[in-house]
Amino acid sequence: MAKNKRANENCIICxxxxxxxxxxxxxxxxxxxxxxxxxxxxxxxxxxxxNGHGVPKPTEAGEIWVFNKNITQYIPVSK
Structure with missing residues (x-):
């Protein structure tokens, strides 16, 4: 029962x-x-x-990767 309740809560959040x-x-x-x-x-x-199809994994510092202005290479982004 608790498992079903938790699943329903997740659906509401989603x-x-x-x-x-x-x-x-x-x-x-x-x-x-x-x-x-x-x-x-x-x-x-x-x-x-x-959804990392070809995108590098986040760095150890938590940076995520996005394209540069010319969309030719990935650059890490932090705060």
């Missing part, structure tokens, strides 16, 4: 989540997006999910 899909964002666009998301989230969480 349904109420707001998401935005971005395919291969450039570093400038990604930084503007982060600022906008944090501003609108106020005290809520912001989660980034990368």
């Amino acid at each position: 349904i109420s989540a707001i998401y935005k899909a971005e395919i291969d964002p450039t570093i400038d666009y990604f930084k503007r997006l982060c600022i906008s998301l944090r501003k609108n989230a106020t005290k809520e969480w912001v989660l980034f999910h990368f």
Whole structure:
């Protein structure tokens, strides 16, 4: 019963989540997006999910990778 209740809670969370899909964002666009998301989230969480088809894994420091302005190479992004 607890397992079913937990599954239902997760569904409710998923349904109420707001998401935005971005395919291969450039570093400038990604930084503007982060600022906008944090501003609108106020005290809520912001989660980034990368489906890494060819994207390097996050660095040990927690940096994630996005394209440079020319979309020719990946660059790590941190706070």
